[in-house]
Amino acid sequence: MSEVPITPELMYRLLVQSVKDYAIYLLDADGVVLNWNAGAERAKGYTAAEIVGRNYACFYSEQDRANGLPRLNLELARQNGHHAMEGWRYRKDGSAFWAGIALDAIYDDDRRFVGFAKVTRDLTEQRASEQRFRHQSLHDSLTGIANRMGLVERLEAQFPEIVYGSRIALHYIDLDRFKPVNDVFGHLVGDDVLREVARRLEALAGPAAFVGRLGGDEFAIVQLGSPDGAAVADMANAIVAALNRPIQIGTKTANIGASVGVAIAPGDGSEIPDLFRSADLALYRAKHDGRNCVRFFDASMNQQALARSVLELKLRHAVDAGDFHLAYQPIVDGRSGGVTGYEALLRWVDQTGTHVSPAEFVPIAEELGLMPKLGEWVLRTACREAATWPSPLTVAVNLSATQLGDEGLADLVTSILTTTGLPAERLELEITETAVLTDLDRASATLKRLRDIGVAIALDDFGTGFSSLALVRALPLTRIKIDRSFVSDLDGHDASTAVIQCVVALCRGYGLATTAEGIETERQRDVLLACGCDTHQGYLYGRPGTVVAATAAPLPRQNIHPTSPTLE
Ligand code: C2E
Ligand code: MG
Numbered sequence: 147m148s149e150v151p152i153t154p155e156l157m158y159r160l161l162v163q164s165v166k167d168y169a170i171y172l173l174d175a176d177g178v179v180l181n182w183n184a185g186a187e188r189a190k191g192y193t194a195a196e197i198v199g200r201n202y203a204c205f206y207s208e209q210d211r212a213n214g215l216p217r218l219n220l221e222l223a224r225q226n227g228h229h230a231m232e233g234w235r236y237r238k239d240g241s242a243f244w245a246g247i248a249l250d251a252i253y254d255d256d257r258r259f260v261g262f263a264k265v266t267r268d269l270t271e272q273r274a275s276e277q278r279f280r281h282q283s284l285h286d287s288l289t290g291i292a293n294r295m296g297l298v299e300r301l302e303a304q305f306p307e308i309v310y311g312s313r314i315a316l317h318y319i320d321l322d323r324f325k326p327v328n329d330v331f332g333h334l335v336g337d338d339v340l341r342e343v344a345r346r347l348e349a350l351a352g353p354a355a356f357v358g359r360l361g362g363d364e365f366a367i368v369q370l371g372s373p374d375g376a377a378v379a380d381m382a383n384a385i386v387a388a389l390n391r392p393i394q395i396g397t398k399t400a401n402i403g404a405s406v407g408v409a410i411a412p413g414d415g416s417e418i419p420d421l422f423r424s425a426d427l428a429l430y431r432a433k434h435d436g437r438n439c440v441r442f443f444d445a446s447m448n449q450q451a452l453a454r455s456v457l458e459l460k461l462r463h464a465v466d467a468g469d470f471h472l473a474y475q476p477i478v479d480g481r482s483g484g485v486t487g488y489e490a491l492l493r494w495v496d497q498t499g500t501h502v503s504p505a506e507f508v509p510i511a512e513e514l515g516l517m518p519k520l521g522e523w524v525l526r527t528a529c530r531e532a533a534t535w536p537s538p539l540t541v542a543v544n545l546s547a548t549q550l551g552d553e554g555l556a557d558l559v560t561s562i563l564t565t566t567g568l569p570a571e572r573l574e575l576e577i578t579e580t581a582v583l584t585d586l587d588r589a590s591a592t593l594k595r596l597r598d599i600g601v602a603i604a605l606d607d608f609g610t611g612f613s614s615l616a617l618v619r620a621l622p623l624t625r626i627k628i629d630r631s632f633v634s635d636l637d638g639h640d641a642s643t644a645v646i647q648c649v650v651a652l653c654r655g656y657g658l659a660t661t662a663e664g665i666e667t668e669r670q671r672d673v674l675l676a677c678g679c680d681t682h683q684g685y686l687y688g689r690p691g692t693v694v695a696a697t698a699a700p701l702p703r704q705n706i707h708p709t710s711p712t713l714e
């Protein structure tokens with residue numbers, strides 16, 4: 147077999163002709179096709195015989211031809227030596243494909259211009275997958291609306307408008323009670339609730355606004371078209387109203403509610419991060435003010451954010467320095483007036499001598515991750531002090547969400563009871579619905595273990611949170627503490643009396659004891675006794691203070707300054 151000599155020309159021709167993924171061919175100076183390879187035939191459907199001699203403009207759309215695009219592209223390649231582009235091109239059968247094209251001006255050995263080399267690649271699939279990827283990266287897969295990145299991108303596109311005096315309102319939305327819904331009804335229902343929230347927000351937004359999900363249960367509406375103050379307020383109130391309507395998912399009804407923080411560019415932020423920060427501060431205020439409401443950003447919020455940072459610093463320092471003590475408030479048998487135990491309440495007096503309320507600093511300590519240490523100190527100190535009181539006086543200790551979520555809690559309690567010598571049945575742990583719902587499964591497992599040890603479990607502040615009967619049944623509770631807000635309503639409000647009667651009857655049905663909190667008047671005491679609630683706590687019987695005469699006799703009513711040991 148004689149070998150065919152491979153000349154450079156043959157190599158070149160074989161190379162070009164056998165390439166199938168690229169259409170490679172030459173055009174003359176006017177764009178007439180001079181040759182054609184296998185890739186070109188595959189990409190465009192013409193055989194060499196059909197296309198050689200025709201102008202390459204036939205690959206373009208009619209519109210592009212009318213606009214002179216084929217000639218313009220040749221001119222650009224001629225001027226610059228090279229011209230790369232992407233665009234729709236058409237096959238012989240009329241179907242379109244997205245083409246990536248390189249057009250090079252070519253010269254002969256004497257540097258005379260002879261035409262163009264053209265390499266075309268079908269990028270339709272690649273473009274579609276890029277677009278899918280782009281869509282995915284800018285949209286929330288659960289609800290289909292823009293995600294944070296998508297929202298910011300659209301906002302960025304609008305921002306130049308504010309230079310010309312336009313205003314943009316950012317409504318930062320946080321669902322008030324999404325987590326409990328998710329925990330109690332399950333994630334599938336939770337997902338449906340989020341989809342419905344997105345749908346309602348989209349319906350509100352209309353054409354002059356756009357919607358995004360910023361993550362978890364946070365959403366945003368960006369209002370365009372330079373809305374005035376009234377239009378912005380209308381939108382914010384409409385958001386709260388829309389999300390206040392119950393959401394029905396199958397047989398389940400979710401009442402989620404929402405808080406909204408509003409910031410308006412450019413006044414509240416002329417850069418996107420500043421606008422978000424302002425809206426976030428306004429949202430923080432809305433949540434702080436009881437949720438289910440709208441707050442507009444104002445400059446004083448920056449001041450408050452600063453004050454909060456200072457408080458955080460002081461709190462960290464106080465935990466290190468052990469600047470805490472416990473105050474004990476008596477829990478009383480309302481019929482006899484005899485003290486049955488005390489609730490331990492955490493007290494912090496800062497360096498300047500100011501008493502900071504636990505209602506204010508406990509949530510911050512929780513956020514800062516200080517609660518495990520502080521909570522353990524409370525448990526240990528309360529048990530140690532209670533062990534010195536005569537039996538059967540009990541001590542009630544409040545637990546935070548992180549403590550409840552800690553798998554080691556039951557072991558910790560066991561070890562504290564052993565070292566302090568306090569019998570388990572004299573310890574009651576108070577939990578809140580919010581703390582339980584932070585991680586329901588884990589909390590119930592921990593509570594069961596605590597019940598097994600013999601420790602009592604009270605559900606605190608009942609009536610202020612989710613107040614789910616399903617939850618009351620599901621948890622191994624021994625007591626419900628009826629929140630102060632119901633007790634203070636008792637003076638003359640028949641409805642509140644009825645609520646208390648109901649709760650007491652219900653608790654009896656479940657075998658649970660009840661305590662009423664925040665009793666300040668004799669009338670409240672009498673109504674509660676008449677309702678069948680006879681374990682009482684409140685200023686009427688005694689303020690939080692030091693346990694002076696730890697007997698089962700009523701405490702004196704005045705506040706006694708506490709002298710508990712400090713944090714170890
Ligand atoms: P809580 O557990 O519901 O405690 C009852 C709160 O109501 C206490 O407020 C108590 O001083 C107050 N109080 C009691 N009787 C009356 C009354 O007749 N009228 C009025 N107006 N108030 C009354 P305090 O001590 O400010 O504690 C607030 C909350 O801080 C507590 O509510 C509890 O949730 C939390 N807390 C306190 N100590 C601790 C602790 O050691 N750990 C944790 N995790 N939370 C704590
Ligand atoms: Mg309590």
Ligand code: MG
Nearest residue numbers: 606607627663
């Ligand atoms: Mg309470």
